[in-house]
Amino acid sequence: MLDGARRCFARYGYEGATVVRLEREIGLSRGAIFNWFPSKQELFLALAAEDNARLHALFAEEGFDALLEAVTEHEPDWLAVYLEFGRLLKADPGLRERWVAIAPPEARERSRAWIEYGQASGELRSDLSAEEIGQFIGVVVDGVVAQRALGFDPPPRELVLRLVRQAIRAGGPVSDVGPTRPGVDTPRGTSVSD
């Protein structure tokens, strides 16, 4: 049911996803659909919660690279629904509060633990709290999402990764620290300017 709803929102937008269209894409009657989700808003929130939990899990298990990759591969049509839904969020403080808490607490907890682990192991900077590092990552991810949702190509993932890593990594002689994981390990000093 959630897959059908997701397709429907992505195809028609939030406003455009009428009950008739939801019925058709989901393959269930409105009675059946609204038996599970009391409103279109609740249906969308369930999808957003699903996304959020998945992204937190990815981040906690595989790090920022995987998170950024997932966001970069999300269909722009689906991301655009978020922007559209944003108008409702903006107009409704109660809804905004629910939104802030949309990821399950344990998912958020695991993300925070991942950052704290990176700090404890000396890989991530510890002059900022885990929450602050998480907030910065959130801004970057939201920037990528916004650009994609509007139909633009964000900068190459590799570039964003490299700069975010440089921002959040622990201090140390920079001169011999390149990006720290396979895939981005171009030796520093390599000129990539064009």
Add this chain to the structure above:
Amino acid sequence: MLDGARRCFARYGYEGATVVRLEREIGLSRGAIFNWFPSKQELFLALAAEDNARLHALFAEEGFDALLEAVTEHEPDWLAVYLEFGRLLKADPGLRERWVAIAPPEARERSRAWIEYGQASGELRSDLSAEEIGQFIGVVVDGVVAQRALGFDPPPRELVLRLVRQAIRAGGPVSDVGPTRPGVDTPRGTSVSD
């Protein structure tokens, strides 16, 4: 006229800014308005071009701090119009092309020159092109804009500044380089970590 139009869009949203409302906020008849701007879309594009030119000028004259400050102080209601306009952008590749070129070429050129100057003077990393650094800054700024437009509080400006600086600064002993405040011009090596 542009000020009135801006107020009208911020108050009613892009769709909600009807001709009647535009007339009222601008204080001119539709004949007079559409004499200057052939359509509502052109009117909005003129405002966006104005914003863009101003932000580029700020960046080129005062750096990322000033740019981020301006974006952080923009009224969320006005930023939300951008997100709404995004639906049109997304649906219309021709419009998207105009959008990409919305800042006057000389404004973009000055921003690029500013980054190149920072690279030449050894303050900014030169293993990336000025364009790549600009793209990253764009992602961060768009993330802040998106969060504000949706009614959320982005992380404190100071935090974002600190991390972006760390991301784009030239290499060097990181261990004694804290965030470099105020301005970006604190001598390198000053420890301000807390």
